[in-house]
Amino acid sequence: MTPLLVAAGALAGAPLRLLAVRLAGRSGRDPAAATLGVNVAGAAVLGVLLGLHDVPAGVLALVGTGLCGTLTTFSGFGADVVRLVEERTVVRAVGYVAATLVAGLAAAAAGYLLARWGAR
Amino acid sequence: MAYLLAALGGALGALARWGVAEALPRPGGGWPWATLLVNLSGCLLMGVLLGVLAARDPEPAWARPFLAVGVLGGYTTYSAFAVEVVDLTGAGAVAGALGYVLVSVAGGVLAVAAGIRAVRR
Numbered sequence: 001m002t003p004l005l006v007a008a009g010a011l012a013g014a015p016l017r018l019l020a021v022r023l024a025g026r027s028g029r030d031p032a033a034a035t036l037g038v039n040v041a042g043a044a045v046l047g048v049l050l051g052l053h054d055v056p057a058g059v060l061a062l063v064g065t066g067l068c069g070t071l072t073t074f075s076g077f078g079a080d081v082v083r084l085v086e087e088r089t090v091v092r093a094v095g096y097v098a099a100t101l102v103a104g105l106a107a108a109a110a111g112y113l114l115a116r117w118g119a120r
Numbered sequence: 121m122a123y124l125l126a127a128l129g130g131a132l133g134a135l136a137r138w139g140v141a142e143a144l145p146r147p148g149g150g151w152p153w154a155t156l157l158v159n160l161s162g163c164l165l166m167g168v169l170l171g172v173l174a175a176r177d178p179e180p181a182w183a184r185p186f187l188a189v190g191v192l193g194g195y196t197t198y199s200a201f202a203v204e205v206v207d208l209t210g211a212g213a214v215a216g217a218l219g220y221v222l223v224s225v226a227g228g229v230l231a232v233a234a235g236i237r238a239v240r241r
Contacts, residue, residue: 006138007131014130014190015123021189043202050203064199065141070134072198074159075166076189078228082167082236097225100198108202109209 002061009066013042016071032080032096035073036103042072043104047111053119122185129190133162137195149211152204155197156224162196163228167235174240 017038024034046068049055077100084093137158144154169187173179201224208217 003135003138006134010131010134010194011127013134014126014194017193018123018126018185018189039198039202042199046199046203047206061138065138066134068199069137069197070130070194072202073193074196074198074201074224074228075162075192075232076196077198078163078232079166079170079188081229082232097229101221101225104198104202105205108199109206112203112206
C-alpha cells in the first residue's frame, strides 16, 4: 500500500515542478527561480507534516514522501548551479545556493515549529 | 504530453527513493544516509544525462521531461534534506547538520559537474 501512495503523490509532484519551470521561463526568469520556489514550498509543507502529531502513515507516504519529495529536487538544484557557473554568472550561482539553503531550511523549521505550536 | 512524461518518470523516481529509504532506515537523530545516497547518485546521473543530451542535436523530445524532470527530479529530494538538517540541529548535532549540508551541496554540485565531464568529449 505504501509504495502506491508514494507513487500517487509523485504523479502530482513532478508535473507541478515542470509547470513552475515553464511559468518561470514564460515570465523571463531563470529556471533556477522555479526550482528555488518549489524546494522552499515543499520543505515548508514537509516541515508542517512532521511537526503535527498523529499524522497517519498513509498521509506521510502520499503527501510527504510522494508529493513533497517529488515536488522538490536536489538534482535539479545541482544542475542549476553547474549551469549558472558555466554561464559565468558565478555571483548568481552563489546567491542561488545561499537562497536555497537559507530560505529552504528556514521554511522547514518554520513549518515544523508552527505545526508543533498549533498542535499543542 | 510533457506533463504526462514528468508524472510517470516522477512516480518511478519516487519509488526508487522510497526503496532506498526502506533499505537504509534512519534511527531517530541518526545520519541521513538514504537521502544523501539518493541525492548524490541522482546528481551524478543528472550530470551524465545532461552530458549525453548536450551531444545530441536535436535531443529526443521525451528525454528531458521524462528523465531529467521526472525520474531524476523525483528520485532526488530537497524537502527531506531540509527537514533532516532541522532535525539534526534541533537534536543538538549542529556539527553533524553543518557537515550534512556541506557534503550534500558541495557533493551534489560536484557530482553533476563530474557526470557532465565523464561523458563529454
